Structure formats: C-alpha cells, structure tokens
Amino acid sequence: MDFFGDFRYTLLEQGRQSHLEADGRLEASKRGAQAKVVLAEASQRAIQKVTEAMRQLPRSGNAKIVVVPADIPAAICGIRGQAGR
Secondary structure (H helix, E strand, O other): OOHHHHHHHHHHHHHHHHHHHHHHHHHHHHHHHHHHHHHHHHHHHHHHHHHHHHHHHHHOOOOOOOOOOOOHHHHHHHHOOOOOO
16 A cells, blocks of 8 residues: 555544444443433332331331431531531
8 A cells, every 4th residue: 555545544444443432432321321220220119118118117016216327427426516527
C-alpha cells in the first residue's frame, strides 16, 4: 500500500475500534441499568415482607419489638444531641 492507502486503512481501523468500544460501553450501561432494576425490585419485595410482618406482630399475644438502627454510631450521636458531628 502507498502512504494514502495506509492512512485510509488506519482511519477505518480506528473508526471500527471506536465503534466497538462505544457498543461495549452501551452494553455495559444497559446491563448496569438492568441490575439496578433487579436490585430495586428485590428491595421493594423485602420491604413489603418486613412491613407485612410488622403489621402481623400485634396479633401475637407475646409480641415484642426491638428496633436496631442500621447506623449505630449516627444513632448514638443523635441520642446525645450531636447530630452531624
């Protein structure tokens, strides 16, 4: 090939690589979005189950509720009046 033929081939190859990279990013983005949807649906189902279980607790003759905050250090700071420190 001559100089211009090599140049055209290089440009075409770079264009094809860019296209493949863009396709890869698009596919990764789609999969990421699908994963977020699956996670959101699973979270919704879990919340619904916990909510239903909490609603059924008063029906039990020996029901007791213990609430444990997920962020214990923040809860302790909140109790002591030091929120945000």
